[in-house]
Amino acid sequence: MSDYLFDNTASQSAGRFSALETCYDHVTQGNLTRLGVGSGWNCLEVGGGGGSLGTWLADAVGPTGSVLLTDLAPKIAPDRERPNLTIARHDVVDDDLPEASFDLIHSRLVLLHLPERQQVLKRLVSALKPGGWLVLEEFDCEWTPVLDAPHAGASDLFSKVHGAVLRLLTEAGADVTWGRNVQAAMAQAGLKDVSSTTFAESWAGGGTGAGLHRVNTEQVEDQLIAAGITRESLREFWTLLDDPNFVVNSYPLISARGQRQA
Ligand SMILES: C[S@@+](CC[C@H](N)C(=O)[O-])C[C@H]1O[C@@H](n2cnc3c(N)ncnc32)[C@H](O)[C@@H]1O
Structure with missing residues (x-):
């Protein structure tokens, strides 16, 4: 069974899906459109979350x-x-997947969380029809520099709390730098013509992107406290996320695509 940190039973999942949709769906849709997805394709969307x-x-x-x-x-x-x-x-780690069935398999921000991501990647390749495309879109969670700050110390506060979130993710089996590894992993899995593009933007306090940090830290508040983040630091962090003078780089979304040999 998965140790997925941000499980969908929590009240924060709706806010997470909404933030991801607003910030990244236009990127994903552009990538899939450029790939040529269209009439008659059979597709698998893995870890489809809120369904947009x-x-x-x-x-x-x-x-x-x-x-x-x-x-x-x-x-x-x-x-x-x-x-x-x-x-x-369906659990993509353990549950059956049909073989050689899909023209396109897409998954965003799922394998990053799975300790078994390499085996899952092989299963996804097997589920593609010959000539079918796999598109994996993943974050590099470690490239989130603070771009502007309302006061000295804001950057350190962000790094402290965000760093603790990344440690919790890692302890739960995530690879928080999976985004920078995914292209090579797809090539090693036997896909051809693997290439990738990366999207990032600035997220100002009070905006939708900053709200993603808010729901994520709210969901794991107790674990952050247990890990040594004080309630005062968390309150200051949330105040920062509401401040339009605080600006942080979005999580870069690395979108990698590769084709199963025909
Ligand atoms: C960060 S959310 C991303 C949701 C959606 N793909 C998006 O980008 O908006 C991760 C999703 O993966 C799902 N997930 C986590 N582990 C999974 C597994 N082993 N099998 C299938 N889905 C899984 C979660 O339930 C959640 O909906």
Whole structure:
């Protein structure tokens, strides 16, 4: 069973999905459009979370295509359901996956969390049709420099609390630098024509991106306190995240694509 740190049963998951959608869906949709996803494709969306991308894919492939969205705990609102979108509760580490079935497999910010990511990557390659595409989009969580700060000490405070979050993720089995490793891993898994692009932007306090840090730290508040972050530091951190004079680099999203040999 997964030790996924930010599990979807917590109240913060809706805020996390909403922030990820707002900040990154336009990037993902651009990448998948450039890849050529379209009418009639059979797609697998792994760890589809709140379903925005599964729904977008279902609309992109149309009635002659299909999308299977899997997640440990899918949270799909009724208005995101589509006739050609199948939603399945599924653990990508252990549960069966069909072989050689998909024109496209996409997954964003899932393998990063899984200690078994290399085995999962092999399973995903096997699930592609010959000539099918795998697109993995992952963060490099360690490149989040503070770009502007309202007072001396803000940068250190951000580093202290954010660093503690990254340590919790690592203890739970995540590779917080998986984004910088994913291209090589995909090539080693036998995919051809592997390439990647990276997206990042500035996140100002009070904005949607800063809100991602807020929901993440709220969800693991007790673990942060147990790890030595004081309640006062957490309160100061949340105040910083609301301050428009505080600006931090977004998590860079590395989008890597590769094709199964025909
Ligand atoms: C950070 S969220 C990303 C959600 C969505 N892919 C996005 O980018 O907006 C990670 C998602 O992966 C799912 N997940 C974690 N471990 C999983 C596993 N072993 N099998 C399937 N899904 C998993 C979680 O339930 C969660 O919905």
